[in-house]
Amino acid sequence: MRLLPRFLVAGALVAAALLTTGAAAPLPPLPRGDAVKLLDDVRTLSDDRMQGRAPDTPGSLMARTYIRKRLIQIGVKPLSKAGFQQPFVIKAGGKTLYGVNLVGVIPGRQKGGRVMVVTAHYDHLGVKNGEIYNGADDNASGVAGLLAVAESFRRHPPKHTIILVALDGEELGLMGAEAYVANPIVPLSRIALNVNFDMLSKNAKGELYAAGATPWPILKPRLDAIAAIAPIKLLQGHDSGKLDQDDWTNQSDHYAFAQKKIPWVYFGVEDHPEYHQPTDDFATIPQDFFKASAATVVAACRLFDDELDAIGGEAGR
Numbered sequence: 045m046r047l048l049p050r051f052l053v054a055g056a057l058v059a060a061a062l063l064t065t066g067a068a069a070p071l072p073p074l075p076r077g078d079a080v081k082l083l084d085d086v087r088t089l090s091d092d093r094m095q096g097r098a099p100d101t102p103g104s105l106m107a108r109t110y111i112r113k114r115l116i117q118i119g120v121k122p123l124s125k126a127g128f129q130q131p132f133v134i135k136a137g138g139k140t141l142y143g144v145n146l147v148g149v150i151p152g153r154q155k156g157g158r159v160m161v162v163t164a165h166y167d168h169l170g171v172k173n174g175e176i177y178n179g180a181d182d183n184a185s186g187v188a189g190l191l192a193v194a195e196s197f198r199r200h201p202p203k204h205t206i207i208l209v210a211l212d213g214e215e216l217g218l219m220g221a222e223a224y225v226a227n228p229i230v231p232l233s234r235i236a237l238n239v240n241f242d243m244l245s246k247n248a249k250g251e252l253y254a255a256g257a258t259p260w261p262i263l264k265p266r267l268d269a270i271a272a273i274a275p276i277k278l279l280q281g282h283d284s285g286k287l288d289q290d291d292w293t294n295q296s297d298h299y300a301f302a303q304k305k306i307p308w309v310y311f312g313v314e315d316h317p318e319y320h321q322p323t324d325d326f327a328t329i330p331q332d333f334f335k336a337s338a339a340t341v342v343a344a345c346r347l348f349d350d351e352l353d354a355i356g357g358e359a360g361r
């Protein structure tokens with residue numbers, strides 16, 4: 045049975061893409077200005093000057109300064125009274141490092157109630173043997189996607205409060221995500237969904253995966269509805285929970301939320317030849333795919349916001 049997109053009706057941007065016949069028309073592309081900024085954000089964050097954004101390095105500070113500036117420019121406020129920064133300690137390889145998450149908020153039209161947390165890690169591997177690992181796809185692309193979500197929700201305010209977290213220390217073992225769920229600033233019980241972006245920009249077959257509907261089947265009809273209008277192939281899977289090679293349940297920051305029994309959706313591409321290589325540069329990103337991928341995840345976040353009470357209710361949260 046073809047799923048008619050009843051879930052989309054409330055989403056102004058998404059609904060605009062639907063024909064009156066009920067057949068689904070493709071999503072409109074990102075607004076032109078947002079698409080330009082999306083590419084600027086990836087280009088800047090994966091520039092050699094950022095030195096691969098390893099935690100507790102000058103390059104990391106430079107990346108954070110840039111992301112903070114962008115959040116302020118968009119109009120995102122800090123979630124904590126203390127500001128955007130959420131510092132935490134990383135113990136890795138016998139060393140103590142200092143990581144920093146950036147935590148922002150876009151208030152919902154409804155006060156209180158359920159919130160959605162959108163995450164993307166900004167750290168990468170740094171410099172090894174004199175080579176800079178720029179991490180353009182992994183995960184400058186996810187941070188740029190998070191900023192595109194912020195642009196959309198600032199322009200058309202969300203129903204629910206949206207928390208945006210640029211995470212540090214992912215490559216050292218999901219450290220920033222663990223630090224955030226240990227100190228979520230709002231009670232964990234209010235978080236109805238985590239949407240995590242990690243590698244949005246590159247796939248030879250034009251495919252993006254959404255993982256999370258196997259443990260949380262309530263998400264499947266929503267993801268099906270987005271897939272029906274997405275300008276790329278949005279597939280579901282890699283979420284069996286077996287923690288084997290094919291399963292991404294514990295492969296990125298959403299795992300910290302999964303362990304707290306919070307529903308999650310992870311958007312990402314399959315590994316590619318540049319994965320964790322010094323060649324993961326801006327120049328190797330197929331820009332048309334990335335813009336289409338970003339339009340897809342923005343639309344998904346808008347739909348999840350519209351449906352957050354149903355999702356939270358069905359999930360018993």
Ligand SMILES: [Zn+2]
Nearest residue numbers: 182183242243
């Ligand atoms: Zn990553």
